[in-house]
Amino acid sequence: MDINITGRNAEITDRFRVYATEKADKIVQLAEKSISLDIKVSRHSEKSGGSAGDDRVEITLVGPGPVIRAESSAADKFAAFDLALGRMLERLRRAKDKKKIHRGNHRPVSLQEAATDGFAQIDLDPADAELIERVNGKSV
Helix, strand or coil, rough: CEEEEECCCCCCCCCCCCCHHHHHHHHHHHHCCCEEEEEEEEECCCCHCCCCCEEEEEEECCCCCEEEEEEEEECHHHHHHHHHHHHHHHHHHHHHHHCCCCCCCCCCHHHHHHHHHHHHHHHCCCHHHHHHHHHCCCCC
């Protein structure tokens, strides 16, 4: 996964890069197939509507499925990053929990199990894959 850290009107120190990269490992655990993680740090002044000297951190996770974003602002970029990271992890946990099967056998039925159960109910034996390929004109 690519981690991109950019700053707008704020300096990105090596200490912050190391801190953000270490904390991003938690995101990788919950979203294994993610493609990139964008971290944008910006400093707002009183003219732009924020409090004087507030840092805003926006975290964007791009992967298969919807793009997941979290943002937060605080007095310094480390505190803002921690708040945004907490929101991102909560959203990832919710998304992962939606994919779980919460009742019954706790796992989806495989295609092979479903096929053998279906054939057993009507007293038929499924044909071998080699026979099907020979009938279709393909040789093994």
